[in-house]
Amino acid sequence: MLKDYNGRRVKDRWIFITYYYNIPAIVALTVVLLGASITSEISNYFITGISIFAGLFFNLLLVVADKMNVKKRILDLDSNEETKNYVIRYKHFSEQLISQISYAIVISLVLIILMFLTHFGTWLSTIDAIDLTNFISFYIPILDTVIFYFGVKFIIMLFVILSSMYVMLLDDLKIKK
Secondary structure: OOEOOOOOEOOOHHHHHHHHHHHHHHHHHHHHHOOOOOOHHHHHHHHHHHHHHHHHHHHHHHHHHHHHHHHHHHHHHOOOHHHHHHHHHHHHHHHHHHHHHHHHHHHHHHHHHHHHHHHHHHHHHOOOOHHHHHHHHHHHHHHHHHHHHHHHHHHHHHHHHHHHHHHHHHHHHHHHO
């Protein structure tokens, strides 16, 4: 179930489906139909970049969990209604952010595995066999489409996480004043 930062159910599910499924599919198909392809050398660069982001996301999970523990300690020290509502809202926000970060980590792992498969396709293309040539000409565009699909999803999740972190940091600045 899709929820907003306050824990309420989101009513505009079509926006979610459009951003997370339709746009990546349209972009992936368009890019592949325009003739773009992932080579073995390019996949090495993408694997490196995505691995760095996956590591940063793991670190971010720890930071968000630590901030939630700090907010719980604030509630123990100051139990007025405004602080209680703030901590409850922050708990919902943290749960959603942790699920977004976890999803981005899963996408990055899927992308790394798919990028390694491009190396397999390159290796197969060095073998001279007529059956393999037909297989490769069918296999590579599908693999490229799936890679671009998950790549666009990864970029969208990156922006969603960045905007969520922005909201969290601004909220922290407001509460400290």
